[in-house]
Amino acid sequence: MKLVTYRPHDAEVIDAPLFGAVRDQEIIHFGSTRGHDTEGLDSIKTYLSGLPGTFERAAAIVADPTVSGVPLTGVRLLPVLPEPAAILDSGLSPTHLRASSRTLLRHSLPTLIGRPLGRILGRAASRSTTVRFYKGNHHSISGHGDEIAWPDFTAYLDIEPELALVTGPETQRHTDRVQPAGYLIYNDASARDVQLGEMLFTGPASSKDFDTGNGIGPYLVTPDEVSNPLAIDVQVEFDTRPAWRGSTSDYTHHPEELLAHVLRRRSLPAGTIIGMGTIPGCCGLDRDEWLNPGEAFTIRFEGIGELQQSFGTPTAMPRTNWPRRDSE
Structure with missing residues (x-):
């Protein structure tokens, strides 16, 4: 369903x-x-x-x-879950971690440091098999047809299409195999030019949890309709640029493995969203290709549905330590 x-x-x-x-x-x-x-x-x-x-x-x-x-x-x-009980997000895509680390460090640090360090850390991140996750702001939800407000502190707002699972009753914890209650599209919108400092010290905050920054839905698809969650084709479509394409096949863990891993460490109330990580090649950071203020996009997951959203327009494009961008 x-x-x-x-x-x-x-x-x-x-x-x-x-x-x-x-x-x-x-x-x-x-x-x-x-x-x-x-x-x-x-x-x-x-x-x-x-x-x-x-x-x-x-x-x-x-x-x-x-x-x-x-x-x-x-x-x-x-949004199919107007009030999620919690949001957790993980990074289970080695290809995304490798590409995004390179771009993030290249733009955030001086060239002589950022380029080699990006290559080194990108390779290290992509080889890790450890499941790590961080907490998101479950009050900053947006849905199908909504505009994501452009924060006044970033010039590089980005999308992050992810497959996410949703939990059922808390009584399912402490088992080796546990099935999610369903799957949905998750767009973890991100302010890239303020992200590095948070990732190194406090963990994601302003770069991830601004108002309307967590796009979900529009459907919660029950597990019986998803034969293989690690074989879903993904496409991001735009009005004025070629589509971005990727797949869930890069994920290192099955959703049931991810859920069981988290449940061994903490309880999860019903209605918790757990993102599995960005689909490789489907965000600006992977590609060093950036969305513009006011730009619309459609995130399609085969068999899961499509999430249509757009970015708002800032009053003026902020100046950050990344290359300057003008409002378009």
Whole structure:
């Protein structure tokens, strides 16, 4: 199933979001279904907390041909998890780590230091098999069709398309094999020209957790629809430049391995998002190719969906220690 949180176009902003699933080109609203058990299907939050029973009840409703829905074109898709319990992010793509380290250090440090150090650290990062993760701001969410505000402290705003998993009930911890509750697209927007200092000392903060900087959705895709999460083709499309292409095949760990690893170290409430790392070749830092203020983009994951977003425009392009950019 592709689960969604949405609001009809004619609804008021103050109206509570609705929860349902996509079937063909329509949305089935679980709350308006008669003749089926809808316990735990009030919202994505109650759905995740009630697994596995809620999955079985939702699947039965979607499979019933007598249950009608509303056209997908008649609703606005909201972030499927409007209020994630937490966000964790990891870096399980060696190719991305190698390429991004080179670019980051080349621009952040004097040339005679940055270039060789970038090559050395890039190779070291790409060889590591250790699973590391950091915390994100789960209050800075944006979704499909949203604009990501351009922070006033960066001239190099970037996207980071990632496959992310979402957790189910906390009772699933301390097992060798644990299945995510589902998968979604995660765009970990990043301010590159302020990132290095944070990565070396405090960990990601301003470079990652500015308002609207965590793009998710629009669907939570249940595991039964994802036959191999390590064989998903990814594409980022733009209006005025060639598409960027990559794959989840570069990830060093299966999502179930990643989840089991994290659960051995800490408990996770239902509704936690865990990003697996940037898809190689699908961010500006990998390519040393930069998005412009106001630019729109579409992140597509085969079988998972697409996330359409855009960057806002700063009042003036900030000056940083990276090469100067003018507002465009």
